[in-house]
Amino acid sequence: MTYSKIQSELFRSLPKIDELSKNAPPSCPHQVAVRAARLVVEELRELIKTAPQEAKKKLERANVEDLYLSRVRQLLTPSLRPVINATGVVIHTNLGRSLIPKEILEEMAEIGSRYSNLEFDLEKGVRGSRYVHVEDILCEITGAPAALVVNNNAAAVLLVLSTFAKGKEVVVSRSELVEIGGSFRIPDVMKQSGAILREVGATNRTHLRDFEDNICEDTALLLKVHQSNFKILGFTKSVSVKELRLLADKYGLLVFEDLGSGSFVDFSKYGMEYEPTVQEALRAGADIVSFSGDKLLGGPQAGIILGSEEVIAQIRKNPLNRALRIDKFTLAALEGILRLYRDEEKARAIIPTLRMLTEAPDITKKRATRLLRRLRRTKNKGLRFTLIPSIGRVGGGALPLQELPSYGVRVETVEDQGLSPHELEESLRYLDPPIIARIDENGLILDAKTLLDGDIPIIEKVFRRL
Numbered sequence: 001m002t003y004s005k006i007q008s009e010l011f012r013s014l015p016k017i018d019e020l021s022k023n024a025p026p027s028c029p030h031q032v033a034v035r036a037a038r039l040v041v042e043e044l045r046e047l048i049k050t051a052p053q054e055a056k057k058k059l060e061r062a063n064v065e066d067l068y069l070s071r072v073r074q075l076l077t078p079s080l081r082p083v084i085n086a087t088g089v090v091i092h093t094n095l096g097r098s099l100i101p102k103e104i105l106e107e108m109a110e111i112g113s114r115y116s117n118l119e120f121d122l123e124k125g126v127r128g129s130r131y132v133h134v135e136d137i138l139c140e141i142t143g144a145p146a147a148l149v150v151n152n153n154a155a156a157v158l159l160v161l162s163t164f165a166k167g168k169e170v171v172v173s174r175s176e177l178v179e180i181g182g183s184f185r186i187p188d189v190m191k192q193s194g195a196i197l198r199e200v201g202a203t204n205r206t207h208l209r210d211f212e213d214n215i216c217e218d219t220a221l222l223l224k225v226h227q228s229n230f231k232i233l234g235f236t237k238s239v240s241v242k243e244l245r246l247l248a249d250k251y252g253l254l255v256f257e258d259l260g261s262g263s264f265v266d267f268s269k270y271g272m273e274y275e276p277t278v279q280e281a282l283r284a285g286a287d288i289v290s291f292s293g294d295k296l297l298g299g300p301q302a303g304i305i306l307g308s309e310e311v312i313a314q315i316r317k318n319p320l321n322r323a324l325r326i327d328k329f330t331l332a333a334l335e336g337i338l339r340l341y342r343d344e345e346k347a348r349a350i351i352p353t354l355r356m357l358t359e360a361p362d363i364t365k366k367r368a369t370r371l372l373r374r375l376r377r378t379k380n381k382g383l384r385f386t387l388i389p390s391i392g393r394v395g396g397g398a399l400p401l402q403e404l405p406s407y408g409v410r411v412e413t414v415e416d417q418g419l420s421p422h423e424l425e426e427s428l429r430y431l432d433p434p435i436i437a438r439i440d441e442n443g444l445i446l447d448a449k450t451l452l453d454g455d456i457p458i459i460e461k462v463f464r465r466l
């Protein structure tokens, strides 16, 4: 590769790593100062190759120093940090799903910073089990005879299939071979577990006889999977857990339902779509149910498995269980959240996911109005703010068609050459803290459904700097 004369000159004018790193603030660790210098020089070198004119401008002394200092700042900022969720999507998997209430974080801090009875039986003075701390309360709330918690629901599904269907067949409807996102697909998880998939029925309709016709001596389990993130509408038929139960009894099989979200609360009471609760799934006759801790439950990332004492004892003995086990912070958080469910009103008031999902629209409107007032106070002449009705979403795959009545503030740039909604959305992501907004066909919206009260003054402050 040959370079032009200008490019060769620019290469020669690149700053030296040790010279550049002298610009770091005194508190910056040496290795960070040097790494930032290397990154900046590398970046400029690439730019000279592809856009020499642009590189020339950036190579001016003051510009290089600015570039360097912003790179240092970036390296010194933690990678995982808080953002403001203005999308209106309550269980937003990319933004951390459910929020843990402050009072429960205090309990977690206590457990994390001190020794605990994590695996110690205080009555007998011998080694105990970490699972007892949440098993009792799970059984109390759901009526299940026994319970086990693991790292997440994907792990729960893997563990259940591996325990009861390794080398055996699992019958499941074609309409339930779900992909959740990331790379979680039911057929792939089944392969990992060693179970053999026997898919039955058609995409839109599966009958009980489809299940019965496909049961053979290798069949171990009948599986039902929640249709997360999608719905099949129109000419449809599916087989209920109640019907699967009858079949399972006839042939001596187990029924396992992957509930996905899993909720203890009947959300239809709050004007939302009806979705069977965990308690109802158990009453319908599933031997085993599993669900996430951080979806509709509103707790920490976890996978909860409920079933008979015999079934849970067998799962517990699976060596995979050790690899998928839950840590003490999660246990502390989960126990705290579960205890709140003893009083549904209290749970609704304190657990952020439940509060947002069941919040009355006039409360959301008040928050949006407060946001509007604060934004107007910034006197940002380049932006126009308008209060609008909006539609929030549940997220997390649960209740995929449910619309949540909400309010928000539309943000527009006023001049003719103002920013497009996409440019505006991008610039909000670069703020500190970043604001994650939503774009629809009419422009950019800050949805008040998912804003925390403390977010509003922060939004005002960062908008002043925009």
Ligand SMILES: *Cc1c(COP(=O)(O)O)cnc(C)c1O
Pocket: 152, 153, 154, 155, 157, 178, 180, 184, 225, 226, 227, 228, 258, 259, 260, 261, 291, 292, 293, 294, 302, 303, 396, 397
């Ligand atoms: C979300 C979901 C999972 C995975 O749960 P995680 O807790 O995210 O691991 C599995 N199955 C269904 C049906 C789901 O909706």
